[in-house]
Amino acid sequence: MITLGVDAHKRTHTIVAVDSNGRQLASKTIATTTKDHLGLLTWAEQLASGNGLVWAIEDCRHLSRRLERDLLAAGHAIVRVPPKLMAHVRDSARTYGKSDPIDALAVARAAQREPDLPVARLDGPDRDVRLLGDHRESLVAERTRVINRLRWYLHELDPSWEPKARSLDRLAILDQVLVRLEPLTGTVARLARDLLERCRTLTQQIDELTAEITTLVTDMAPSLIAIPGCGTITAAKILGETAGVDRFRSKDAYARHNGTAPMPVWSSNKARHRLSRTGNRQLNAALHRIALTQAHWHEPTKQMMTRRKASGDSGMEALRVLKRRLSDVVYAALQADLATGVKTAAA
Structure with missing residues (x-):
């Protein structure tokens, strides 16, 4: 098997x-067009x-998306290598330095050392939702x-005089x-009127994007929306951040990806765990928003939080337990929506 590491x-x-x-x-440097x-x-x-080929690409999809698309269209297998793995490979090498060939070699060797890296695939509706959501967030930040x-x-x-807070x-x-x-x-006064008009335009664009996103998500993920607080x-x-739940082998792997799985921090007789600060923080923040909403308004969740606190957990520890459970609930909902979508497409 030949592994081709790509520094994009x-x-x-x-x-x-x-x-x-x-x-x-061997090594090769090319331009970034489809012809190349x-x-x-x-x-x-x-x-x-005649040997097998596998492509290992550093996970920076804004730079490698066209290359991935062309390779997948040609029927080649691609794995994505997180940049943090490359650093460990470079540190363990006999030589020092950093260059494009060194980085590409580190990508290839990291892919060989890690057997369960994410597999690249052609973009689907999930990316459309992510692009629309990111654009909406950008407009909201500009309006702020x-x-x-x-x-x-x-x-x-x-x-x-001033307008009420959060009313503009x-x-x-x-x-x-x-x-x-x-x-x-x-x-x-003239500048204020200009800003007021700009705020009006941004608000209209945000409302239109929100309506479009709502229509897409309602069709794609009815089980996910049915979760209280989501x-x-x-x-x-x-x-958008999950980018296809079928690429995770289990609910535990999904929890590790979103940063809700507790991290072991012990080396002697007493086993203990602490909050993980790794994983996809955007996905973790989305789960955090659901958890906060459920902790305030969802009666079964409020009862669970009360039981955890009565057993000695702090408020934050109880919230972390809730987020870990929510990760499993979200994973099951995404799997259900995926199965429904597959059946609909087959029909």
């Missing part, structure tokens, strides 16, 4: 081929000479910056502010 960049990709013992066989990728395939197949600047201008124009994301409130600004003159935006974040 914006303008070039460097590929190093190694044999089953990790010995470097086709030439790379010819080079790799000639190098393999606009609102902050607008509030300072409104304070300068009239220190005795509603079109009706923006209309009221515009009425107060209309009789005012000067540079500050709204459509949180469900979209889970779908």
Whole structure:
């Protein structure tokens, strides 16, 4: 089996081929167009000479997406190597330094050392949901910056009045502010009106994206939305960050991925665990939002939290237990939605 490690960049990709013992066989640097990728395939197949091929690509999908798409379309197998694994491989090497060929070699050897790395596949609806969700988050952040600047201008124009907190994301409130600004003159008033119009435009775009995301997620993940405390935006974040629940071999592997699995920290007679700070933090934050909502409003969850606290757990420890259980619930819901989607497609 020949393993081809790829160090991906914006303008070039460097590929190093190694044999089953990790010995470097050849290296090549190419541009990032589909034409160059086709030439790379010819080079790799000639190098393999009938042996099996597996591609190991550093997990930076914004740089390697086109290469992955072209390789998958040609029927090749790809595994994604987390960057942190490369650092350990470089540290254990006989030579020092960092370059594209060194990094590509580290990618290939890391893939050989780790048997259960994520497998790449062609993008599906999950990526559409993630792209829409990320774009919505970007617009929300931009609107927040606009609102902050607008509030300072409104304070300068009239220190005795200000809109209610968290109200400038509603079109009706923006209309009221515009009425107060209309009789005012000067540079500050003009800039405030410009910011007000920008805030209105952003709010309309955010509302349209929210409606589109809601429609997609409702069709894709009805079981996930049915979980108490999981709204459509949180469900979209889970779908996008999970990127296909079928790539996880078990609910425990999914918990390890999202950072809710406790981490062992002991070396003597007393076994203990602590909070894991690894894993996908965006996914962990989505589970945290569901947990907080359930802890306040969901009666069975409130009872569970009360029992944990009565047994000696702190509030945060009880919340961590809840998040670990939620990870299993979310995993089961995603599996159910996947099975439903497969049956629907087959029908």
